[in-house]
Amino acid sequence: MPVLARVIEAAGIATVVVTMMPVLAEKYRSSRVLAVEFPFGHSFGVAGDVGMQSRTLRSALDLVVSARAPEARVDVEEPWPGDPKEAYKSWQPSEPSPIVAHSIDAIRKARREAAAEEKGT
Secondary structure, three states: HHHHHHHHOOOOOOOEEOEEEOHHHOOOOOOEEOOOOOOOOOOOOOOOHHHHHHHHHHHHHHHHHOOOOOOOEEEOOOOOOHHHHHHHHHHHOOOOOOHHHHHHHHHHHHHHEEEEHHHOO
């Protein structure tokens, strides 16, 4: 998303990247970064929690107005209510996508090969 934000910014439209990985967004030189400590899949907060989502949105809009220099970053101080690991699991599909399944198989194969090489040496 940071790269897309740069393209949109180049067209003269202000953007804010709301992310759980602000270092990555900064690496790609996003103009405005709103860092949240929420689980993946929940960039704006808990599903159905309109108050939390509104506060996150308000923070993003405030950043558009207040950023005085390129590559501005604001860290949201809102804690995640509950266990973040549980939230991460709850939005995962029951079956992995084809690319994820392929990647898992490739990783397992590479691990088996590395283990076999270690035993052989």
